[in-house]
Amino acid sequence: MKRFRLPSINFELLFILFIGLIPLLWYKDGFMGFGHDMGFPLAPIDHFQDRLYTWTDRLGPFGSNSIQVLPGVFMHGLEALLASFGIHLLEVQKITFIFWFVLPGITMYVLLRFLHPAKGDYPVRIFGSVFYMMNHYLLQAWTIAERTKFSIVAALPLVVLLIINVMYKKASPLKNSILLALVLFFLNGGEGIPLLITLFVVGVTTIITFFFLSNDNFWPKIKRLFIFSFLSLLFWILLSSYWLYPYFTSYDQTFGQRFEEAWGTAGAISWSQGVSASTSWINLFKLQGIPDWYSSPTHPYANAFFSNPILIFLGLMFPIIALVGWLKRRVGEKLVLNTRIYFLVLLLIAVPLSAGSHSPLGIFYDYLLVNFPGFVMFRSGFFKFGMIIWFAYAYLIAVGLKELIGWIKIRFALRFQKFVPAIFTGSFVLFIFIYNYPFFTGSFFDYAESRSTMVNVPGYIFEAKRELDRNKFSTRTLYLPNTDLRTEYIEYDWGYFSLVDLPDAMGRKSSVTNDVLTRTNETNLIVGTLSEYIKFGNSNLVKFTGVDRVIVQNDFVSPDYENNPLSGIEESFTKSKDFTLDKSIGRWDFYGYNKETIPQIYSPSAITFISAGKEDLDIVVNLPGVLDTPSFLRSDYPEDSNNKEIYDKIVIQARCADCPLTDSYQIYFSTSKVLIPGTTFYELGKFITSVRKYLAGSPNARLEINLSISTTLISDLGSIQAKSDEKGVRVVVRDLVKNLEEIKFNLEEISDSKVKREALKKIHFFLSFFVSY
Incomplete structure (x- = not known):
């Protein structure tokens, strides 16, 4: 009788699969992979559902385009599939890690x-x-x-x-x-x-x-x-x-x-x-x-x-x-x-x-x-x-x-x-x-001395998520304290550290806080709102955020540094009559908004135009009658009001016309190492740069390339002068003049007045720096 033999492939694969169980050794009781850029969600099903749409309320304080993460539907689909079977979150992560560990x-x-x-x-x-x-x-x-x-x-x-x-x-x-x-x-x-x-x-x-x-x-x-x-x-x-x-x-x-x-x-x-x-x-x-x-x-x-x-x-x-x-x-x-x-x-x-x-x-x-x-x-x-x-x-x-x-x-x-x-x-x-x-x-x-992506997530975080999920309406939650305005780091004393908000991993609800995804105008609104509570004890801006709840996170590592404009924000909120303490879940305190919020989408009957610096927004909106209207538009410059007929009122802040610019920009110098001015390779490099300019889809993008070229030319000029290379100096000076002419041309081609002003400030800064270089 012929003896039955299993194919060798079975034993080889079984051995590889057995090695694939190594991730089980990584876990201590109660700990899971979380934080930094790991991207593992605390709510896998919500995270997966969010990948099915091109717009999300989960990212950014007021929503964000999510087209770039659409292909992640399969990676997060595995996590959601496991969670849909009722498997515990920690076991979902273990199975997921085993899968990706053994798949290669x-x-x-x-x-x-x-x-x-x-x-x-x-x-x-x-x-x-x-x-x-x-x-x-x-x-x-x-x-x-x-x-x-x-x-x-x-x-x-x-x-x-x-x-x-x-x-x-x-x-x-x-x-x-x-x-x-x-x-x-x-x-x-x-x-x-x-x-x-x-x-x-x-x-x-x-x-x-x-x-x-x-x-x-x-x-x-x-x-x-x-x-x-x-x-x-x-x-x-x-x-x-x-x-x-x-x-x-x-x-x-x-x-x-x-x-x-x-x-x-x-x-x-x-x-x-x-x-x-x-x-x-x-x-x-x-x-x-x-x-x-x-x-x-x-x-x-x-x-x-x-x-x-x-x-x-x-x-x-x-x-x-x-x-x-x-x-x-x-x-x-x-x-x-x-x-x-x-x-x-x-x-x-x-x-x-x-x-x-x-x-x-x-x-x-x-x-x-x-x-x-x-x-x-x-x-x-x-x-x-x-x-x-x-x-x-x-x-x-x-x-x-x-x-x-x-x-x-x-x-x-x-x-x-x-x-x-x-x-x-x-x-x-x-x-x-x-x-x-x-x-x-x-x-x-353990990627740093006191930081790890293996943390013990407190149970009240999951309980807080369940509380947030009970709100079926499209409202927002403001999280305090505010993040560090300098670094945008998110840190909790139980080990979470990241540039990504913790609420982003908890579900699909909108969370209002400053993080790495917050746009400049959104930061201005949030900081202005919080500054109002610190200075005045109430806010005229908070209604425009769509917030109906505030969570004071007592486990959040507050940014404590000199001149922090938002120091003491939690105390200001607890004393405010705008909010009332509803409940405490673990170390998180939930406050309800006592007034009516403005819907996320509505048609205003009147608009106020405010031309004021972002740092003074909290003061301007507290002037008598400024925000009697249900909406406003803020800009640094009054000429942004192109159609004055649509505004109910216009508020313009006086400003210094001759004061030096306070904006600064990062300048990177890189002397040409191979493309020495005056050589054949240098001309080839210029041709490729011209292709880059051609592919740039806007005058502003071409202007950015011109400024980058200017830094290299200025650096080359200093290097070539030290070598007494007269031919190279002539080439650099010629190209520098031509580049400045292109900067002027591209600046004039920018049609958006706000973008044009920002570009002008940047050009001014670069040229001033070059003169003193």
Whole structure:
């Protein structure tokens, strides 16, 4: 009778799945991952439902466009699905973390099973999969559980598999393009455009490499490539149209201006050089160079990898093993050799990109940041391209291990040879565990000396959420104390620390507070309202916020600093007759508004125009009769009132006409390192800059580019004068004059009077600074 045998794939996958349970070791009683940029919600179902709309009341004090987070529907859909079954929130997070922890290992296993299907190649499959899911690149990402990054890391092996299947094994372009579109439909990086472009770099490298490595005739390969690329793009656009369409239509009118705001070039080089300070090629080839390791002396585990001899040895051993696979002259099947060539090419491309602004090619990277349209989104090169290094090494080290096992195996007696692969595979998996020991301790959550993303959320926070949910109306809640106006940090004494408001994670209710998403005019209204209570004990502005409730958070770490304009705000509210204490839930006190609020949408019968500085708004609105009308419009300048017939009254604050400007702007100087004025490369750089100006969608965006160019030219002028380069001086002076003329032209092209005034103030500041430079 033939004995039943389970396929080896079951044991290999079971082993990988078992390792995937490691996140269960991270939890202490009552603690969960929360805070910083983790983005894990306390209300998963609410969070998921919010992703189904292009507008949200949850973000910002008065709502926000949420088109950019639409693709996150799948990542948060998993959390919502688990919560809908009645699973406790902590267990939802554990299951979610296990899923994202093991998924890269599973997808890598699928790729390795495709490339090395032989039964005896299980060391390649097991080691490569475990290395890909447990490495230092993902370790730093787990500090805030970057599910967007994990989704792209998990998609990488599948994308490569499908491309190889079409370009090398001549599989159906139609079938594989559908599969590729489905992979990117679910594992879309949460609309992280830089991460998607990283995936695109890998895809293009894979296509080009296997195009030349394939023995097929040229034109059949071209045909197959065109069909596969076209269908993949078509199916991806169709499946992703739910976010692509609103995303690009929202940028239709002012794409250039919004692009500059989102990824402006100001400070890009300084930022990149900071991130790339330790990303030398040597460090990257050693699988190190993680920026946080070198910038923080209190890093929870980095020092061990610089001082512990065992960890130092392992850090050198893994790259050396990757080279072992190239020592064997004959590698058998040609696909194996071609695959090794491909992953080596991928590694050699990824290292310079991940090094960013670091030498030896950092000067070219800096040039691209400033001059190549859109490249500024890669100012954090290591975090965007580093995943490719670990992806390539996962394969190269796994294949090197196989060759090492084969070399050692023949030196044992025949009866012992069958045990060698298992022993060595187990030993090297153990080495992975040792080298990545923080995965077992959870110390990576402690990102600073006194800060962690693993916190114990008090029970009254959840009770407060239930209380807020009982209000079925579209009203707002004001949270006190106010955040630090200087840093916008949100901090609670039980461990939460972030730039994101705690109420944003609690549900879909609107919360009025100053945070990183608050617009300037919204901040002015909030600060003006709170300042009224401090100065007068009541507020004429509070009704315009739509607030019907105030929560005084006694666990909030109040910003206590000199000249804080909002010190003592809680006491002012408790004494105000506008609000009455309803109840206390834990350390949160709920106050109800005693007066009638203005609806969020209404048609006013009269409007007051107020021309006053934002810092004086609280005083102006308390002048007799100023806010008798049900609405008002505030501006710094009276000429913003273009149609005076619509206003019931106009209030203008007197101002100093000749006082110096008090506004200041950040100026970043960066002398040209390669594009020396007067050289051929300099003229090429000017051409690329002209392309950037052309792509800029508004005069204001072009003006920002001109100001950035001016700082470089001024810096170049000082550098060239020191070298007595007369030709270079003439070139810089000529271009500086031309640039000033363009600034004047672009300023005159701005039609919006308010934007034009702001631009004029900025130009004034820059020119004044240049004169004194």
